[in-house]
Amino acid sequence: MTTETILVPDLGGAENVDVIEVCVAVGDTIEAEQSLLVLESDKASMEVPAPKGGKVVALHVNEGDSLSEGSKILELELAGESDGDSDAESSVAAVQPEAPAVESVAEPAVQSEPVAAAAVSEQEVPVPDVGGSDAVEVIEVCVQVGDELAEGDSLVVLESDKASMEIPAPAAGKVVAVKLSEGDKVHTGDVIAIMAVETSAASAAAASEPASESPAPAPAPAPSHAPAVDAVSDTQIPDSDMPGIDVAGHAGPAARKLARQLGVDLTKVVSSGPRSRVTREDIRNYVQKVVQQVESGKTPVASGSGIPPIPEVDFAKFGEVEMVKLSKIAKVTVQNMSRSWLNVPHVTQFDDADITELEDFRKSMKAEAEQRGVKLTPLPFLMKAAAAALVKEPSFNVSLHADGEHKVQKKYVHIGMAVDTPNGLMVPVIRNVDQKSLWQLAEETAVMAAKARAGKLMPNDMQGGCFTISSLGAIGGNGFTPIVNAPEVAIMGVSKAQIKPVWNGSEFVPRQMLPLTVSYDHRAINGADCGRFFTYLVAMLSDIRKLLL
């Protein structure tokens, strides 16, 4: 068997190009032209094909390595060689791949008429030499008419079978026309765009000089196939100090192809490759996650789809940071809040309850509360009033059925209470609140809050709620808009009670006013329903004798 060392071919002078993907593994039997590696510079990615077929017996590269022309890629046991070739077996031959590894990409040259004085001239920007006569596809158009571009800003991304490449603006200027659309097949010399480019007498004069001597800021006239102005013009990988496309969804040809096959929007895929490059593995992980989420019902297809992701930011660029692991509860909260926020059209209504008498009564019960060993806070009163309102206005005691045809009317009154714990937000549920006394509720809410803070709630303790109360009354604030705890359809936010002047018809009197908000799911509840529910609840708190009726 003959073994050959496969080397990195001519990269057009580019050096230290990143390995984005290694497409083969030791033991693989490969064919000539099969992709071995995907390499990427700032401006282009390209696949390095096998110069011949055979079996990979050793690999010299890993993802993330930087390679230059002549770097060793792998050892290939050549296909079809007989054992009689054992002469060559001992001396491992280093061969240059026969096929050109990448298609060449030259800087686009602006075709223009030389101008005699300072002026803005409209100039065509052609597709540079993309190598070969095959058409290449436009996979991204990065500009639109009216865009002001800096020299080097990306105009379009082209992709052939083997490489994707960004075509940069050859000079600063304004886009006057865009001549290509995504999906177009183009050849060297086709016009990408027309740009209004400022030219000066000096640059115009220089423009008539040989291209290699023309100054950088102004575009040099050159035939579209000719090498462009700077040192990278005839390289196969455009200059690495040009800015690359710095957007989510930047991926090599292999990854783009896979994304297209699977219908994946690359901007949604979290990238793990060098310089935020989306790899094929990232796409597979994304698809796997989406399928799992849909199948487990965690992310109904209708929720979140089409919502652009929040871009990842490297905060360390701005100062010292520390990565803190999210607790399990915090992660569940992330999911629940996103789900409710995205699915539920929220409306929030505000009101103040006059709890002057309630507070007088509560304080008068302090001694008895101590004897009973419980603390009588406003919460049990709020629970009781909410339960009464849920019974009076059953439109609040429902959940929408997933079939889109029904709502589930609940005949029980279980109320959740948001508890702030060291591990995060938890919502234990107090059952049959309508049937319990204030003392029972005081005791049960205290037990549940203690259990939540100790991390001892069982799943059952947090299930079955019809409505939630979130009280920040002990902390402060004038009001907040709580997020409905779906599949419940309403939630009450309680803020801090304060003495305020209230007009009683003849004078202002000091009253203890409790700011309340009710957020509701407008799919299930109408504004008038909420008006009735909330007015009744506030009336109960303002005159707690009514709770007895």
Ligand code: CAO
């Ligand atoms: N206005 C003024 N004072 C209030 C009040 C209000 N609305 N609500 C409670 N208080 C007072 C209480 O009367 C008590 O005072 P005293 O000790 O003088 O009687 C004090 O504040 C402390 O109350 P508490 O917090 O111990 O008890 P609570 O029954 O009011 O609340 C609980 C229990 C579990 C709801 C609460 O401790 C809690 O965790 N709240 C946070 C909920 C939360 O995080 N919500 C946000 C969710 S969305 O992010």
